[in-house]
Amino acid sequence: MxxxxxxxxxxxxxxxxxxxxxxxxxxxxxxxxNRIISKIVFEGDGTYFVPNYKGMSQENIEVNENVTRTSTIEINKNIQVVDKIVTPTDFIKNILRQSDDIVIMNKCLCRRSEGCDDYPIDLGCIFVGKTTEKISRKHCRQVSADEAIRHIDKCDEAGLIHIMGRNKMDSIWMNVRPGDELLTICNCCPCCCLWRVYPNLSDSIQNDFYKLPGVSVSCDNDKCISCKKCIENCYAKSIRYEDKIIIDEDICIGCGQCTLNCPTNAMQLHYENIDVESVFNKIDSLVKINDR
Structure with a gap:
């Protein structure tokens, strides 16, 4: 064998x-x-946290139901912003629609390693780019853009958030090169995700993780029952309790985990004036997704 x-x-x-x-x-x-680990594991990386639409505020829901705007922005002749950006997840779907080389992993390595009981292990990462041709089909399957989008929808329904960008660690454990032709789209739970280590990483490594511009989180303290689940599930440790919930926006990475696990919907996700072009420019500078 x-x-x-x-x-x-x-x-x-x-x-x-x-x-x-x-x-x-x-x-x-x-x-x-820090220098050694940065060089071996994180060199060239850049990653966006993309929150689940389920945590968005009522105001955003009402606005999104009325959105009909469409736009096309050409980014370095590689990624085009086509179709409306209604929810943060649409950033991912927009890239998938323009990609030919897409695979879905059979299992989430993080949840599989932790033996997760709360979230589906079979909702694995999505990888995009020419390098996906080198990933063993024993562990993944090649899919169309439509199937990948349906997979993202399943992840949203399951209460997972997304982390999208270039991740050198993935090219290492899958033994595929070059890393700049591999886009990672993780589908992350609050309990098992590798990137729960974010607060433990040095500032220089944290600087390569990005919050979607225009995304913010708030707490309606009138609804809050002080269960502190938001503090427990926060990836960045940006939430604290001092007679009420306080969110440090300078630390918050906008992952939205706190909004998905709030029993009273006191924690809510907001996004407005998202700089679509800057996000796609950044992704385009990190990863060669298409040949064009």
Whole structure:
């Protein structure tokens, strides 16, 4: 039986996954370790947090129901912004519609490694770009843009958020190159996601994680029952409780996990005046998604 490097890597990841917070913390504790880990694991990376539409405020719901605007913006002749951007997830769908090389992983490696009981393990990551041709079909399937979009919808319904961008770590564990031809779209739960390590990472590494411009989160303290689930689920540790919920917007990454797990809908997601062009320009500078 032929053993592929990706199979070995999956085995290794599953057994070292529980140490991810300790490894991430090394980037804060040691300047040398920060340089080494940054070079090996994060070099060239850039990632956006894309929140689930389910957490959006009533005002956004009402506005979105009336949106009919369409636009076309050519970004470096590679990605075009076609169709209306109604919810944050539409950023992802717009890219998928223009992509020919798309695969969906059979399993989410994070939830599989943690043995997740609360969210579907079979809602795996999506990868886009020419490099996907080199990913072992034992662990993924090639799909059309429409099927990938349906997969995103399933992830939204399951209460997952998305993380989209260039992720060197994925090209390493799947043993595929070049990394600048591989776009990662993770579908993340609040309990198992690798990027729960975000607060443990050094500031220099955190700088390559981006909040969608125009996205914000608020708390209606009249509805809040002080259960503090938002604090527990916050990826960035930007929420604290001082007689009421306080959100530090300078730290918040706009992932929206707090809004999805609030039992009274006190936590709400807002987005307005999103700079669509800047987001697609950034993605285009990080990853060569298409040949054109």
């Amino acid at each position: 032929k053993i592929r490097l990706i199979d070995v890597n999956i085995f290794i990841v599953k057994h070292i996954f529980r140490f991810r917070f300790k490894v991430a913390s090394l980037t804060r504790k040691s300047r040398i370790m």
